[in-house]
Amino acid sequence: MKIAPILDCFNKNNIKNLLVHTGQHYDDKMSGSFFESLDIKSPDISFGIGSGTHGEQTANIILKFEKVCIEYDPSLVLVVGDVNSTLACAIAAVKLNIPIAHIESGLRSFDKQMPEEINRVIVDRISDYLFVTEKSGMIN
Numbered sequence: 001m002k003i004a005p006i007l008d009c010f011n012k013n014n015i016k017n018l019l020v021h022t023g024q025h026y027d028d029k030m031s032g033s034f035f036e037s038l039d040i041k042s043p044d045i046s047f048g049i050g051s052g053t054h055g056e057q058t059a060n061i062i063l064k065f066e067k068v069c070i071e072y073d074p075s076l077v078l079v080v081g082d083v084n085s086t087l088a089c090a091i092a093a094v095k096l097n098i099p100i101a102h103i104e105s106g107l108r109s110f111d112k113q114m115p116e117e118i119n120r121v122i123v124d125r126i127s128d129y130l131f132v133t134e135k136s137g138m139i140n
């Protein structure tokens with residue numbers, strides 16, 4: 001959902017991009033319906049990761065996304081949100097010295113019991129560009 005206006009801007013300005021769908025969210029209500037209703041192009045690459053523990057999901061995405069980065073040599077990796085996919089792609093990119101842009105950075109619950117909070121903090125820390133969605137993000 002968050003990527004739709006970004007892709008629209010890329011397309012209007014002829015900015016070359018590659019849409020990678022990890023498959024962490026695979027249920028139609030969490031994935032497919034958004035692609036259809038927001039008129040998001042079909043992913044260029046789909047991993048089909050599916051369910052698993054946090055560690056399994058993150059590790060599997062890192063392995064697959066690292067290969068994508070090596071093959072396509074992107075000048076920037078843009079990640080959105082706070083899910084395991086966000087963390088995994090950011091880790092793969094930073095290890096390959098590829099700059100990272102984090103959309104929805106700075107959001108905090110300050111509850112380290114939430115896996116998403118851990119993802120947010122780490123991704124913000126390793127990102128080169130931080131794009132916030134609200135005033136609290138600027139403060140954090």
